[in-house]
Amino acid sequence: MKLALTTCLATxxxxxxxxxxxxxxxxxxxxxxxAPAERVLxxxxxxxxxxxxGDGAVDKLxxxxxxxxxxxxxxxxxxxxxxxxxxxxxxxVGDTENSTMSIEAAIAADPDLVVLAGWQYDALGESxxxxxxxxxxxxxxxxxxxxxEAHLASTRALGMAMGTEERAQTxxxxxAEMTADTAARVEQSTEAPKVYVELAQKGPDExxxxxxxxxxxxxxxxxxxxxxxxxxxxxxxxxxxxxVLSQAPEVILLSGSEWxxxxxxxxxxxxxxxxxxNERIGAYLGRPGWSDLPAVENGKVYGIYHGGSxxxxxxxxxxxxxxxxxxxxxxxxxxxxxxxxxxxxWLPITPEGTFMMQAE
Numbered sequence: 001m002k003l004a005l006t007t008c009l010a011t012x013x014x015x016x017x018x019x020x021x022x023x024x025x026x027x028x029x030x031x032x033x034x035a036p037a038e039r040v041l042x043x044x045x046x047x048x049x050x051x052x053x054g055d056g057a058v059d060k061l062x063x064x065x066x067x068x069x070x071x072x073x074x075x076x077x078x079x080x081x082x083x084x085x086x087x088x089x090x091x092x093v094g095d096t097e098n099s100t101m102s103i104e105a106a107i108a109a110d111p112d113l114v115v116l117a118g119w120q121y122d123a124l125g126e127s128x129x130x131x132x133x134x135x136x137x138x139x140x141x142x143x144x145x146x147x148x149e150a151h152l153a154s155t156r157a158l159g160m161a162m163g164t165e166e167r168a169q170t171x172x173x174x175x176a177e178m179t180a181d182t183a184a185r186v187e188q189s190t191e192a193p194k195v196y197v198e199l200a201q202k203g204p205d206e207x208x209x210x211x212x213x214x215x216x217x218x219x220x221x222x223x224x225x226x227x228x229x230x231x232x233x234x235x236x237x238x239x240x241x242x243x244v245l246s247q248a249p250e251v252i253l254l255s256g257s258e259w260x261x262x263x264x265x266x267x268x269x270x271x272x273x274x275x276x277x278n279e280r281i282g283a284y285l286g287r288p289g290w291s292d293l294p295a296v297e298n299g300k301v302y303g304i305y306h307g308g309s310x311x312x313x314x315x316x317x318x319x320x321x322x323x324x325x326x327x328x329x330x331x332x333x334x335x336x337x338x339x340x341x342x343x344x345x346w347l348p349i350t351p352e353g354t355f356m357m358q359a360e
Contacts, residue, residue: 023157026118026142026150033137036163037113041093041106044068044117045141045154046080048312051346052158052168058084060162063109065120067095073307075258075270079349096123103130111136113161118142143310146218148179155312171312171346178315178338182322185333186224189326195225196239196249196295199306200256203264204284207238215309216255219318225251225325245289251324252295254281255306269305272354277303281359300324301359308355313342320356 021033042049043065050057064087070077081088091109094100101124106114114131121128121140131138139161141154152172159168197216199208210229211217215236220227228247232239256266256277266280267273281303290296302324308317316339323330336356343351 021160023139023160025138025140025157026145026154027121027140029138029140031137031139033113033161037111037161039110039112040162041109041111041114043096043115043120045115045143045311047076047347048141048143048155049115049158050348051171051312052155053162053164054167057162058087061087061090062111063091063093063106065095065101066090066092067100068097071095071260073258073269074260075272075353076307079270079352083348096120103127107131107134107136114138115158115161116140117144119144143312143314144214146214146222146309146314148176151175151312175312175315178319182315182319183222185329186222186322186326189224189329191326192224192226193250193300193325194228194247194294195220195251195253195325196228196244196247197253197255198239198284199236200254200266200280200284200303201259201262203262203280204287205264207241209236210239211236216253216304219309219314219321220253223318223322223325225321241287241289245293248294250294250298250300252293252301253321253324254284254301254303255309256280256303257306266303268303268354268357269307270351270353272305274354274357277354277357278360285359299358303354303357303359305355312346313339316342317356324358 022030024030038060039062040060041063042061046069091105093106094102114136116138118140128138139157141158142150143154152175155168155172159165197210197220202208210233212227212229212233213235217227217229228249229239232243254266256268258269259265264280267277281301285296285301295301304317304320308314316335319330319333319338320335323333323335339351339355343349
């Protein structure tokens, strides 16, 4: 996939300078804007949008695909709506995840730019052409790919579309530098532990998804861990309990979140109580055979905020995992402090809760 971004094409019109913005997005599509967007329909990557656009970002929103924010990250949503109550009043255009996204509703919000995640654009399929018919440009981003290239391209493309190129470039530079430092530390390490990742949403009685390639699977690959899901699943899906035991993982990562009506899930993220999260992780460790796994015997079981991946602040989560997998070369790294600094520098709220932890 071509990810290179074209530069702005500036054309002088009589005595006034008028910038035409041409962008190649994360689906190798070219879109042209006459000026930075002022009315945005936002599908996903809410915090990345806020970080890249900065002051006034919320005022430019005319609609949301609200479900992936308010339903998937309800406490994060609460934190933002306390600061920006107008978010809750924006039109909700539905969600591709449950096939409720209405392109008609999105067009009715009268955006001059639609920003979608790659997975949302892919889910719309041929229906997305309705935006073209309505002459509304669609910018597709992809932080889910969990590659440095896609993260940087998504950040810069959004900055170009919103007229905040310098802010976007500063963020991209920060992300690239943190990624390079992480890679250098990993390179110095001789360790390559076997890693098992599970989405801890359903509780210990039911096996949750693991990840290969993208999401946490991509992170483990970049950290030179041996992801036991590789070759077993495509993208995501559960691994059999017998297979997990046979692989004897040395590091176990349980990703938790703010899910509602999931009484056995591992609660992590905004507002999450560490003691409760530790108790729920403990229930997972009681699964048959798990007490004999190297990861459990050596105390290398970790909880991590599922919403922490696929976003510009995920470098802090990578470094938390890096420290779990390569403790010697990350000894002087404080990922939680780095996460707090990112919010302080770039986002309008304070991250209060439990976002990464080692089981006790």
